[in-house]
Amino acid sequence: MKMAFSREPGTRKSRSFLYPELPLWLVQADDLPNRLFISPAEKELIDLIQKFGELSKGDLVSYTDHSRTKITSSINSLIYKKIIIENQNSEYSGGRRSKTFSLNGGLGCIAGVDIGATGIDLAVADLSQRIFARTTEDVPVHEGPVKILGRVCDLLENLLDDTAYDAGNIRGIGIGIPGPVDFINGTVVSPPIMPGWDCYPIIQTVQKRFPAANVVIDNDVNVMALGEINQGVGKGINNLIYVKIGIGIGAGIICQGKIYRGANGCAGDIGHINVNSDGPLCHCGNNGCLEALAGGPAIAERSRVAAKSGKSTILQKYFEKNGGKLTAEDVGYAAREGDPTSIEIIRESGQMIGDVLASLVNFYNPDMIVIGGGVSNLGNLLLSSIRQAVLSRSLPLATRNLDIVFSGIGEDAGVIGAAQLAMDYIFTVEHSINTGERYEVEER
Numbered sequence: 001m002k003m004a005f006s007r008e009p010g011t012r013k014s015r016s017f018l019y020p021e022l023p024l025w026l027v028q029a030d031d032l033p034n035r036l037f038i039s040p041a042e043k044e045l046i047d048l049i050q051k052f053g054e055l056s057k058g059d060l061v062s063y064t065d066h067s068r069t070k071i072t073s074s075i076n077s078l079i080y081k082k083i084i085i086e087n088q089n090s091e092y093s094g095g096r097r098s099k100t101f102s103l104n105g106g107l108g109c110i111a112g113v114d115i116g117a118t119g120i121d122l123a124v125a126d127l128s129q130r131i132f133a134r135t136t137e138d139v140p141v142h143e144g145p146v147k148i149l150g151r152v153c154d155l156l157e158n159l160l161d162d163t164a165y166d167a168g169n170i171r172g173i174g175i176g177i178p179g180p181v182d183f184i185n186g187t188v189v190s191p192p193i194m195p196g197w198d199c200y201p202i203i204q205t206v207q208k209r210f211p212a213a214n215v216v217i218d219n220d221v222n223v224m225a226l227g228e229i230n231q232g233v234g235k236g237i238n239n240l241i242y243v244k245i246g247i248g249i250g251a252g253i254i255c256q257g258k259i260y261r262g263a264n265g266c267a268g269d270i271g272h273i274n275v276n277s278d279g280p281l282c283h284c285g286n287n288g289c290l291e292a293l294a295g296g297p298a299i300a301e302r303s304r305v306a307a308k309s310g311k312s313t314i315l316q317k318y319f320e321k322n323g324g325k326l327t328a329e330d331v332g333y334a335a336r337e338g339d340p341t342s343i344e345i346i347r348e349s350g351q352m353i354g355d356v357l358a359s360l361v362n363f364y365n366p367d368m369i370v371i372g373g374g375v376s377n378l379g380n381l382l383l384s385s386i387r388q389a390v391l392s393r394s395l396p397l398a399t400r401n402l403d404i405v406f407s408g409i410g411e412d413a414g415v416i417g418a419a420q421l422a423m424d425y426i427f428t429v430e431h432s433i434n435t436g437e438r439y440e441v442e443e444r
Contacts (some may be wrong), residue, residue, distance in 0.1 A: 372413055
């Protein structure tokens with residue numbers, strides 16, 4: 001989606017009043033000390049270098065509709081702004097060595113934060129997206145935004161203390177949140193598993209500690225999908241559905257290479273699609289939602305019933321070993337030992353997820369479905385059950401070239417995607433028109 005507005009020079013702060021549909025957090029970002037202003041042509045080159053790595057001038061000409069003169073001008077401008085650097089190509093084909101261009105990793109840093117239901121994963125990367133510092137901490141999200149965001153800021157400061165950067169060098173912070181996110185307003189809305197987070201000022205809270213950084217938040221599954229298309233098995237795929245199966249079930253939708261968020265930011269909330277009206281009560285208040293029947297807690301609950309009833313002696317063994325507790329991970333272990341009950345639980349869970357995904361395939365026709373999240377560790381039995389359901393319930397044309405695969409970056413998808421989210425919003429795209437200047441912001 002593109003949003004655009006015009007302004008006379010020197011009136012940047014008034015834009016939010018003239019154009020209320022523009023995200024306020026993005027309007028205010030233009031006044032940050034670390035903001036980078038570029039032209040549309042320069043943004044195009046940056047996106048290409050991000051996607052493919054080092055590129056020569058000839059590569060950039062071939063990938064765009066611009067003339068060589070225009071490309072040369074844009075390259076020179078980006079070098080002057082220190083956004084890209086010039087490299088000598090190490091490959092030699094017998095003629096003149098081609099110079100290549102890459103992002104300037106030393107221009108500053110970005111941070112990616114993946115807030116999960118049970119912990120925080122945080123990384124710091126340079127602008128070439130090379131992660132050079134990372135940490136994790138187990139802390140349940142239901143402990144509230146004051147504690148969680150306080151820990152996020154403390155952990156980030158501690159990471160920076162061990163690097164050559166300080167808080168003033170951070171150009172952007174991307175944060176993935178395990179709940180519905182109103183992307184335009186930068187807030188979480190009525191998150192089922194996050195008491196106290198509803199409409200909490202996350203962006204403002206983090207910016208108080210890091211005033212030079214542009215802070216962006218999005219739903220955690222959208223962030224994972226972004227990570228997958230940038231560094232995972234989805235690299236180069238334009239139409240993709242990333243499915244996270246964990247405590248909940250959600251989907252991040254990539255349409256034409258960009259995140260599709262829908263009208264209000266909650267596209268992809270497939271965990272609350274009804275699969276059995278007589279099913280168990282979901283935390284959203286409805287009965288029979290997909291995640292209430294096939295999410296991690298649902299799989300664990302079915303296994304506990306089987307263990308306590310004596311239906312599965314293998315599950316009973318794990319139940320006793322764990323002090324009366326079972327997890328989806330235990331079900332995976334039992335299935336690998338050949339336990340028929342565990343195999344049945346995994347297959348039925350995969351079938352329910354696959355049935356829902358089949359509807360999405362018929363509706364959206366993606367190139368690829370990527371399965372991630374903690375429950376994906378159940379392995380190929382889960383994946384094959386999902387595949388079988390999708391292939392049997394989708395149209396042949398929709399599945400002709402469809403790949404259904406596990407995530408290529410696993411648990412790293414969230415933090416990599418969050419860093420990419422930060423990177424996507426450290427630039428303001430600007431170009432002059434006859435009556436002043438026009439800014440154009442592209443949503444990723």
